[in-house]
Amino acid sequence: MPAPQSLDSFDRAILAILQKDNTTPQRAIGEAVNLSAPAVQRRIKRMEETGIIRANVALVDPAKVGHPITLFVEVEVESERAELIDAAKRGFIALPEVQQCYYVTGDADFILVVTVATMAEYEALTRRLFFENNNVKRFRTFVAMDRVKVGLEVPVG
Amino acid sequence: MPAPQSLDSFDRAILAILQKDNTTPQRAIGEAVNLSAPAVQRRIKRMEETGIIRANVALVDPAKVGHPITLFVEVEVESERAELIDAAKRGFIALPEVQQCYYVTGDADFILVVTVATMAEYEALTRRLFFENNNVKRFRTFVAMDRVKVGLEVPVG
DNA sequence: ATCCAGACGAAACAAACTTGCAATCAGATG
DNA sequence: CATCTGATTGCAAGTTTGTTTCGTCTGGAT
Structure with a gap:
């Protein structure tokens, strides 16, 4: 109805x-x-x-609140067993530094967008997230030099 | 001041x-x-x-407005000459389907987040964006199966 | 033709935002 | 040590914005 x-x-x-x-x-x-x-x-x-509007939020400039570094991380896992994947998702969701997390097809399994204050902080994060997690086979990092366009706008025209 | x-x-x-x-x-x-x-x-x-708050916006669920497909694209360019890079940036900014665009270090030069209604639309987009642009050396696509965490929240704690 | 459901606009109403003002506090200065 | 200056606060009045009410209209089904 x-x-x-x-x-x-x-x-x-x-x-x-x-x-x-x-x-x-x-x-x-x-x-x-x-x-x-x-x-x-x-x-x-x-x-x-109906959920078409998911939320109403203020967008904050990360650099101006002490998070000048944005990173992309491609994560490849060892096993794609459902429960391990779900555990990984929960882990990523729980971390505030992980702004975005997508489960993807292709050469990687997850793509993360991470925001940190310093590279040292990122290094510590990778340690906790990847090295101590033995379901992570490999990860690859890209450092953003320029946030050319950042938004979540969806075309509706 | x-x-x-x-x-x-x-x-x-x-x-x-x-x-x-x-x-x-x-x-x-x-x-x-x-x-x-x-x-x-x-x-x-x-x-x-002061720009700490960049904008106040409503977040829309892409799937519910006819854009069920989210993609990541790693773009590698032929030449990194400043004017060519700037031209590429302007091109990406101009496209509504390109939600996010970052200029990055690493194996790729740009990472894009793209939202489309159909794969056919994406195919058309790649044609216009990459094949007709001879400064694009290579691009690699990841299809999002699950938008595990999507936001632009920055930790301020 | 009639009825019903859904959506609309105008106006009244309630809530939220904004501004003026006097008081307070911290740090600098004499 | 007193005073001055600038910034920030709370309160209360004034203004804008959001919300509800109510009567009307349209389109579709009976």
């Missing part, structure tokens, strides 16, 4: 705005998309309830 | 909250950190002005 009701063009227009700035007043959004403020508000609420 | 004035523990506590949910009322934040609402508001404003 809950027809997941795909988004119409109003919803998409609203999402496009909120993904750029979710402090935009509903009245302003309404003017932009030709809808009243209450209509905008009801649509936003529905999208939050 | 405003000395960049490092953050105190109030600022960090506020950031921790806003990175999880920036719709939290300032009054509630105030209670959590033992400050009045106006004090919280002034600190937030200052952090926005």
Whole structure:
């Protein structure tokens, strides 16, 4: 019965705005998309309830809060047994330094995005994460020199 | 000039909250950190002005808006001449499908996070991005099977 | 043709944000 | 040691924004 009701063009227009700035007043959004403020508000609420909008957050500049180093790590595991993979996932999720973690196909099994204050901190992290974990076969690190584009915006046009 | 004035523990506590949910009322934040609402508001404003808070955005579930596929792409270029690198950066920034782009050291030069609706769309994208660009030597794709952890939260503890 | 469900807008209402102001505190200066 | 200066605070008033209510309209099914 809950027809997941795909988004119409109003919803998409609203999402496009909120993904750029979710402090935009509903009245302003309404003017932009030709809808009243209450209509905008009801649509936003529905999208939050259905999980289309996953969260509303402030984006922080890592360098300005003492985390100037961003790293990518490709991790290859020894065994892909489900329980070992799940354990690895839980381990990555638990670490605040691991900003993002994806389980992928290809030459690696996991790709991590890590943010740290110093290389020493990263070195300590690798020790705990990889060397002490004997299901990790191999890992490869890339150091970000330039965060050219960083966001989680999804095209909705 | 405003000395960049490092953050105190109030600022960090506020950031921790806003990175999880920036719709939290300032009054509630105030209670959590033992400050009045106006004090919280002034600190937030200052952090926005100094760029510590880069943006306030809604996070959208890509799968629910028709972008179920997330990919990682390692790109290696032929020449690292500054102007060619800059041109590449501009090209990546311009593409909405490219969610994130980092310029990195290591076996690759760029790492991209790409979100698309279908593999056909990705194939078309690679054609435009890589095959028609003769400064791209090689690229390698990883398909995300599980978005284990996705966020841009920076530890501030 | 009628009914029903869903969505809308206008206006009233409630909550949150913002600003002005006086008081407080820390560090620098005489 | 007193004082001055600058920054930050809390409170209270003022303003903006979010939320609810209610009556209307549309489209689809009976």
